[in-house]
Amino acid sequence: MKRSKQWDVRGAVGFAAFFHFLYSCATGCLLPFLTLYLRHLGLTAVMTGTIMAVKHLVALAWRPLSCILARRHNKRRTVITGSLVCSAAVALTLLLFPPTGNSTENKSCNISQLNNVPTTLRPRTTLQKFSPSVRYSAEHTINPIQKHNSTEYISAVPVNISTLHNNQSTAETTTSSRSDGKNSSDVQKPSAGKRSRSLMKREQKQEKITKIQYQFLESLKVMDTQQQMFFFIMMIMILWEILAAPLTWAADDGLHEYLDFVDATERHRAVKPWKLLGAAGGIGCSGILVSVLYCLIGTVLHFYAYALLMGLAVPLAALLPLYRHKREHVPGAGVKALQLVRGDSQAMLCAITAVLTGMAGSAVSDFLLWQLQDHNATELQMGIIMAVVPLCQAAFAPLNGCLSRLLKFHGRLLPLAILGLSLQCLSYSFLQTPWTILPSQVLAGISIGALWWSLEAQSADIASPGTELAVKRVFEGLYLDLGAGLGSVAGGFVVQKFGINTLFQGTAAVLGLWCVTLAMLQWRIPRQRRINYSRLLAADASEMSESESEQDNDWLEKAMEEDKGNNNWRRLD
Incomplete structure (x- = not known):
């Protein structure tokens, strides 16, 4: 078998x-x-x-x-x-x-230590110097950003190899004609014409090849x-x-x-x-x-x-x-998930929250290390500070069951999570030393954990059979991809124009404003209660009709009597 x-x-x-x-x-x-x-x-x-x-x-x-x-x-x-x-x-x-x-x-590195290290293992902190035989364009100038840099800078401009090849070939022909001037009378004119034609064809082919190979680099000369x-x-x-x-x-x-x-x-x-x-x-x-x-x-x-x-x-x-x-997969699960999110008011609020918090999280994660570096933070401090957030999120995971029993509505925790993220961003703008950021990181980890718990609970409420994972991934895509992409672009422009502190303060203001708006909208929008099937199954018998209870009792008594009869028959046998 x-x-x-x-x-x-x-x-x-x-x-x-x-x-x-x-x-x-x-x-x-x-x-x-x-x-x-x-x-x-x-x-x-x-x-x-x-x-x-x-x-x-x-x-x-x-x-x-x-x-x-x-x-x-x-x-x-x-x-x-x-x-x-x-x-x-x-x-x-x-x-x-x-x-x-x-x-x-790193300023803590000693120059004598770097001299004792092999050159293959040294950190590259400056540009490589190119050979002096390479020709550079005289029209290329250093931009103001490059002039401000303290490192040595040499611009590498693509060289037109076809022109170098033509100059080299003409030089070779002139030198050969000069050296062989005495024997020119011995060479026949038809053979010289054939050589010149073949040389011209080779040069034309080489020019075409080099033109194709370096056409892309020629287009980058303006950069x-x-x-x-x-x-x-x-x-x-x-x-x-x-x-x-x-x-x-x-x-x-x-x-x-x-x-x-x-x-x-x-x-x-x-x-x-x-x-x-x-x-x-x-x-x-x-x-x-x-x-x-x-x-x-x-x-x-x-x-x-x-x-x-x-x-x-x-x-x-x-x-x-x-x-x-092997059975046929449910088609269009992603499209159905988007329709479910769009058709529920509370889910739409969660979707907007996912986009805004994703923008804030991306702007913070992209440029927080820049601010820490400006405050002379080492890689050790950066690593420990950044590791606190996922560590607190992992510690928040076992609390999901307690929160589901304590809170009757998961949406009540969502404004609190946004408020925690707003306070986190605001504290970043007043950073003085790297280690003072640790309480803010703990608050950020707990807030992000609460945010994801609310989003997952909302996805479980609106999901239909077969679309549970798809609905959850809709919120995940809005937070990690769409919101993060928009936040990176906006954060880069704000840092370039106004500075990192302005970015953190503006992010905190936007999150605080949405926290108040979300609480008001949740209070005004009617909430649909989810049917708890376990409570229906465990309902009191008094809530049922007398006829239904009598039928259930009769069915149960008959089954027990038949089971006893079968057992007694087996024993006698």
Whole structure:
């Protein structure tokens, strides 16, 4: 007899939690510090905000589409493995760009220590000097930002190789004609004509090849070095996000369908705290390691740690519990989820709240490290300060059950969460020393945890069967992608125009105004009560009609009598 397949639900959830812990640890090593590295490369606040905004908007459009394609073709495991390998490789290409702005060299490093370190391990804080044989355009001038920088700057302008080749070829022909002037009478005129024709054809072919090869670089002559770097980093970030975006949703979809097949979807929420713990561990450990080893390898350790942990997660992807239902999938779950959110007034308020808080969170996370760096904070302080937020979110997760029993309506906690985020942003604008920001980070972690609890409870209220995960991802996309993209663009322009303190104060004012508006709208909009089926099943018998109770009692007594009769018959037999 063929044995039935065993489903180890606890082991599957534990293995998936360990995979997400490792992946979140990898992203925590690099992504929170990415804007700081872009500042080290010399990009302005507007450029940094634009790059981060494009990253979020690409994820907003590509992540759902890629997950649909992965499920339709049953290639989730291939997508996850390819995303791990390729995203790590693309992230390392950012190390090829030399800095063009102010140096972020750590003042605690001793020059004698740097001299004793091999040149391959020294942090690159200045631009590489190019060979003097390369010709530069005399018309290229240094912009005011480059003049203000203290680092040595040499502009690298693309050289027209075709003109150099033509000059070299003409020089060779003239020298050869001079040296062979005495024997010119011995050479026949037809052979000289053939050589000149072949030489002209070769030169024309070479000109066409060089024109095609350097046509793209010729179009960038109007840009300075900073703009060229911004353009190339933008393309790398788009490619990076295209490769990395499908990973989390593909893994979550496979695990959710795996648990749905065995009727254990409630276990899926046990993975989220491990994601938060992994992010906190990656941020804190990378900050400590970079602070200790800064004099040896500099800030590139963030990229190496990211690539290493992504490589360690590749073998785990081969064993990740994934399942695809053979039955027909419910079509248009995402469209139905959007319709459910749009058709409920309370859900629309939560959607607007998700966008506004996403904008505030992105603006804070993008430029908070810039402010800490202006206050002479080390990588160790930055890592510990940034790791407090996901750590408090993970500590807030076990309180979900208590809050659901204590609060009759989850919307009451939503204004309090927004108020906490507003106070957090306001405290950032009065920062004096790095360690004074720790209470604000604790408040931010609790507020974000309360915000997500309210959004998840709202998604559970309006979701229809089969759309629970889709409705939840609508709020997730509004917060992490749409709101974060808009916040990065707006934050970059505000920092460039008015400064970081103005950004934090303006964000606090907007959140405070929406907190009051949301409380008033929730009070005016009627709230639909959710049907509690467990209470209906446990209803008192007195609420039922006498005929129904008599029928139920008769049915139960008959079943008990038949069971007794069968047992007595077995004993006599």
